[in-house]
Amino acid sequence: MRRQSTLGVISILIGFWSGPSNLYASVQGQDQKEGQQEGQEGVPAKHPRVVGQPQTKEEFDAWSVIEKTEDFKEKAQLSLNFLQEYPDSGLTPLAHQVLALAYQQENNFEKFVEHGEKAVVELPTSYVLMIELAVGYAEIGSADKAIAHGQRGLEVSAAGTKPVQLTTVDFISKRDSLQADANYAIGLSRLHQSLSGGSNKDEFVEQARVHLEQAIELDPNHERAYLRLGRVCLTQQNAEQALDAFARAVAVGGQTQEIAQGQLEQLYTYIHKKTEGMDEVVAKGKEFLQQKSAEKAAKLKEIEDQEAQQLTQPGTTPAATESTEEPFTLPE
Numbered sequence: 001m002r003r004q005s006t007l008g009v010i011s012i013l014i015g016f017w018s019g020p021s022n023l024y025a026s027v028q029g030q031d032q033k034e035g036q037q038e039g040q041e042g043v044p045a046k047h048p049r050v051v052g053q054p055q056t057k058e059e060f061d062a063w064s065v066i067e068k069t070e071d072f073k074e075k076a077q078l079s080l081n082f083l084q085e086y087p088d089s090g091l092t093p094l095a096h097q098v099l100a101l102a103y104q105q106e107n108n109f110e111k112f113v114e115h116g117e118k119a120v121v122e123l124p125t126s127y128v129l130m131i132e133l134a135v136g137y138a139e140i141g142s143a144d145k146a147i148a149h150g151q152r153g154l155e156v157s158a159a160g161t162k163p164v165q166l167t168t169v170d171f172i173s174k175r176d177s178l179q180a181d182a183n184y185a186i187g188l189s190r191l192h193q194s195l196s197g198g199s200n201k202d203e204f205v206e207q208a209r210v211h212l213e214q215a216i217e218l219d220p221n222h223e224r225a226y227l228r229l230g231r232v233c234l235t236q237q238n239a240e241q242a243l244d245a246f247a248r249a250v251a252v253g254g255q256t257q258e259i260a261q262g263q264l265e266q267l268y269t270y271i272h273k274k275t276e277g278m279d280e281v282v283a284k285g286k287e288f289l290q291q292k293s294a295e296k297a298a299k300l301k302e303i304e305d306q307e308a309q310q311l312t313q314p315g316t317t318p319a320a321t322e323s324t325e326e327p328f329t330l331p332e
Contacts (some may be wrong), residue, residue: 052090052093053090055086059086062078062086066078066079066095076098079099082095083095083096092122093119096119097119100115104116109136113136113137116129116132117133120133124156125156125160127152127157127178130153130156131149131178131179131181131182133145133146133149134181134182135182135184137149143193146189147185147189147190149185150183150185151182151186153179154182158179167304169303176219177218180215180216180222183211183215184212184215186211187207187211187215187225188208190208191204191208191232205232208232209229209232212225212228212229220289220293221293223249223253223255223257224256226246226248226252226260227256227263230242233245239271242267243267243268246260247284249285250264251285251289264278264282268281
């Protein structure tokens, strides 16, 4: 599966923790009414199912424990217990969300898909999971599912708001990385589709190129996008561009470096009938990465400086870009 993400930032974006103190405050005043209902009817009060909301005080308390748990493996186990104990709760998609991320971190694709799909059905704005699913599907050749999740992930992430826990720069950096992954998933899927031939082959190859280049623009160190772009260039009979793509994948390093090195050596030898000079191609790849990374860092620094300047101006407040989600409450 894909390279491991920074768990803390992903957790904030995906919306796992919404503030236990606010949850506790939101349930104040409900206890007495529920106690009266229980005394009248002989059973605890149970509210209608609403996605993202508990139906009973017991569910609320159980989920509060999950949210307060810092160890992620323990959090995942508690979420699994929650699903078994409260299978009809409105909080089940949130539990599936936790478990999907846990299995993604363990590279358990089958379980990741099982819980991820259940979560996104009821959480249509969970673009982190959509994009993670897109990458997973693309890597195993499930092109249609990868494209569907990838395109939806791009749409939703473009409209996403910044969580209050993140700085603007952190949010943009992580969103760019996720959108790069979405473009990578779509690009790889189009490449898969082109291999099946047919009248749309050239169109699929060109679409693959566009999305892979967009992934690289968003994340200049996306080694897998370079590797797949090299294959696209070969398909389009652009051997020199393929050399550059493979060399950049080697320069990035990471999990694909060995594969990229083999592709680069094979192609370079085929073109030049020797291996001398191949190091220079890799060196040019490193220069390209340094330039792109510097450009991206400069853009982020400009955003950071603009935000800092805005905060220091008298009578100004930060732009209203933070998420304003509804508080987590027990329904009336």
